[in-house]
Amino acid sequence: MTRLLELENVSVAYGDNTVVHDVDVALNAGVIGCLLGPSGCGKTTLLRAIAGFEAITRGHIVLDGHEVSRPGRTLPPERRQVGMVFQDFALFPHLSVADNIGFGIRHQSTAERKARISELLDLIGLPGYGNTYPHALSGGQQQRIALARAMAPRPRLLLLDEPFSSMDVELREELAREVRRILKQEHITAILVTHDQMEAFAMADRIAVMNAGRILQWDTAYNLYHRPAERFVADFIGQGKLLPGTVLNDHQVETEIGIITGLIPEGCDKGDPVDVLVRPDDIRPDKSSPISGEVLDKAFRGASFLYTLRLASGGKVLCFAPSHDNFAMGERIGLKLAFNHLVIFPRA
Numbered sequence: 001m002t003r004l005l006e007l008e009n010v011s012v013a014y015g016d017n018t019v020v021h022d023v024d025v026a027l028n029a030g031v032i033g034c035l036l037g038p039s040g041c042g043k044t045t046l047l048r049a050i051a052g053f054e055a056i057t058r059g060h061i062v063l064d065g066h067e068v069s070r071p072g073r074t075l076p077p078e079r080r081q082v083g084m085v086f087q088d089f090a091l092f093p094h095l096s097v098a099d100n101i102g103f104g105i106r107h108q109s110t111a112e113r114k115a116r117i118s119e120l121l122d123l124i125g126l127p128g129y130g131n132t133y134p135h136a137l138s139g140g141q142q143q144r145i146a147l148a149r150a151m152a153p154r155p156r157l158l159l160l161d162e163p164f165s166s167m168d169v170e171l172r173e174e175l176a177r178e179v180r181r182i183l184k185q186e187h188i189t190a191i192l193v194t195h196d197q198m199e200a201f202a203m204a205d206r207i208a209v210m211n212a213g214r215i216l217q218w219d220t221a222y223n224l225y226h227r228p229a230e231r232f233v234a235d236f237i238g239q240g241k242l243l244p245g246t247v248l249n250d251h252q253v254e255t256e257i258g259i260i261t262g263l264i265p266e267g268c269d270k271g272d273p274v275d276v277l278v279r280p281d282d283i284r285p286d287k288s289s290p291i292s293g294e295v296l297d298k299a300f301r302g303a304s305f306l307y308t309l310r311l312a313s314g315g316k317v318l319c320f321a322p323s324h325d326n327f328a329m330g331e332r333i334g335l336k337l338a339f340n341h342l343v344i345f346p347r348a
Contacts, residue, residue, distance in 0.1 A: 002029040003028055004029040004157065005027040005064075006062040007024060008062075009022050009060075010024075010049065010056050010061060011023070011059060012049050012054055018213065019042045019045050020042045021213045025215060025218055027189060027206070030184075030187055030188075031189060032180060032183060032184075032192065034191065034193070034204035034206070035193045035194075036210065037195065037211055042210060042212075043193045047159055047191060049061065050063075050159060051080070051084055052069065052074055052076055052080050053077060056070065058071060063080060064156050081153075081155050083153065083159065084150060084159045085147055085150045085158070085159070086146070086161055086163075087161055087163065088166070089145070091134040091145060091146060093134055093135060096131050097126070097129050097130050097132045097133070098121075100149050101152055102116070102117050104149065104150075104153045105153050117130060118130075120148040120151060124148050124182060139166060143167075143179075147163075147179060147182065157190070160190060160193065163192070164194070169196075169198075172198070172199050176202035180204075204221070209224060209232070209233050209236060211236075216232055217229045217230065217233050239306075240318065241277075241317050242276065244273065244274075244347070245344065246272070246274070247268050247271060249270055250270075252264075253274060253342065256311055257335055258337050260342055261342065262342020263342060264342075264344070265344065272347075274346055275344065276342070276344050277343035277345075279318070280319055281320055281338070282337065282338055283317060283318075283337065284338045285333050286335060287334045289336050292333055293307075293332065293335055294310045294330060295307055295327050295329050295333060302323065303323055304321060304322055305321050305326070305327070306319075306320055307320075307327065307333065309335070319333070319335065321333070
């Protein structure tokens with residue numbers, strides 16, 4: 001695949017305060033990437049540097065084979081052929097939907113502009129809305145119009161800065177899947193910024209987990225969940241608890257809930273103390289098990305309950321169980337191991 005975007009050793013600073021540190025990322029054409037992390041981790045600053053709104057203080061950014069940023073030189077945003085969808089959509093209230101979409105292609109002939117607007121209205125599922133004004137649209141419809149406006153000039157790269165943050169959780173994930181479908185249909189390369197992992201999972205092919213201005217892991221959603229490279233990633237992605245354990249040999253770790261089998265990473269030797277990542281789907285209820293946990297909390301999820309269980313040592317684990325088995329607060333649940341992946345970290 002063609003490499004569209006490359007960031008090599010990129011840092012961004014405001015005065016003496018460096019907010020993005022030594023980022024190395026590459027994105028192939030047609031791929032949807034995501035910058036995922038907590039508020040204040042530097043993800044929006046990095047996105048703005050890619051767009052050309054922020055200067056970089058170290059490294060360089062290459063877009064479609066051309067260097068667009070280096071210390072002391074920043075190609076302006078309007079010369080990068082990069083589209084951007086903002087958090088508040090930034091639609092022009094006095095312009096119709098058609099005029100909003102066509103705002104960035106005013107240089108085209110009337111016929112070309114009209115055809116492109118019609119094509120995009122069909123693509124986003126809003127045919128016939130061209131004469132409507134933004135105030136008459138729902139939040140989801142406005143989001144689609146903002147997307148169509150950014151796509152109209154056929155940008156080389158589309159950047160989306162928390163585009164679903166003003167919507168409720170269910171609509172966010174639904175729209176993320178819908179936007180992914182639209183971008184894939186148009187073969188558009190994109191980068192999403194979000195703090196919501198379900199949005200990231202629904203939309204992106206590759207995700208960069210960021211914290212304190214650094215990218216900790218750039219990977220697929222599956223690998224971030226099942227093979228986190230660092231403690232922060234393990235804690236931030238999905239739900240789970242770290243349980244103390246001891247390495248028995250090159251493929252087993254002994255823990256309070258039993259011996260867990262898997263690949264022991266390099267640097268962990270027999271007898272070493274480690275912490276084992278235990279996800280809710282790594283444990284199953286088993287009435288016959290001698291190992292049990294006390295129900296401290298429970299959350300109804302429809303088909304299942306998510307239980308927080310206290311072990312004999314006082315440590316806690318999470319466990320999914322079918323909602324037909326409605327365990328009471330304070331009740332003890334027998335536990336059976338159901339690990340498919342062993343994730344361990346040397347204990348600090």
